[in-house]
Amino acid sequence: MSVQPQIKYLSIFQNFKCIPRRIGIIKITAVCAAEAQWLSGRVRTGKNGYSYKVVRHSGGYYNGKRACAAIGGQIAHTGFADKSTYWSVMTDFYDVEVYIGLTDLNREGTFVWENGVPASRGFTYWGWYEPNNYGGREDCVTVWDDDWNDVPCVSNRYHTLCERAPAS
Numbered sequence: 825m826s827v828q829p830q831i832k833y834l835s836i837f838q839n840f841k842c843i844p845r846r847i848g849i850i851k852i853t854a855v856c857a858a859e860a861q862w863l864s865g866r867v868r869t870g871k872n873g874y875s876y877k878v879v880r881h882s883g884g885y886y887n888g889k890r891a892c893a894a895i896g897g898q899i900a901h902t903g904f905a906d907k908s909t910y911w912s913v914m915t916d917f918y919d920v921e922v923y924i925g926l927t928d929l930n931r932e933g934t935f936v937w938e939n940g941v942p943a944s945r946g947f948t949y950w951g952w953y954e955p956n957n958y959g960g961r962e963d964c965v966t967v968w969d970d971d972w973n974d975v976p977c978v979s980n981r982y983h984t985l986c987e988r989a990p991a992s
């Protein structure tokens with residue numbers, strides 16, 4: 825998806841219309857559907873200007889990532905190493921358990937954000953006795969009531985928190 829049609833589309837949508845364009849009509853219609861996702865339900869704007877939204881019952885970390893991409897976003901992680909940014913987002917999502925973009929998939933016990941930055945370099949908020957790699961199979965991370973927990977990457981128990989960069 826190129827940036828230009830998205831920007832063009834955004835200006836249209838702000839007038840509460842979704843007008844498919846003759847050129848690339850399928851792509852533009854898909855953008856409209858994705859945009860509608862970010863204008864409905866609970867959407868939080870973080871201190872970093874990003875928008876945050878929960879995709880429900882996403883079927884695990886990998887499916888959650890795909891679900892975020894399908895609505896033009898990515899799994900939430902940007903700026904979460906900064907305490908004030910993290911809290912500006914999570915205060916609105918304390919009541920759902922969501923995957924975030926943090927894993928120790930590459931090296932057991934070393935948690936790394938989706939952008940490649942090790943969690944140990946910034947703010948962390950692990951729950952009591954977490955991360956514990958319970959059963960030797962917990963390589964993804966969820967947030968529940970603000971606390972972080974390492975959990976299995978494939979599970980239907982959790983939702984996924986998506987983020988989207990501010991329009992430029």
Ligand SMILES: [Ca+2]
Nearest residue numbers: 928957962963
């Ligand atoms: Ca682990």
Ligand SMILES: [Ca+2]
Nearest residue numbers: 956957973974
């Ligand atoms: Ca755990």
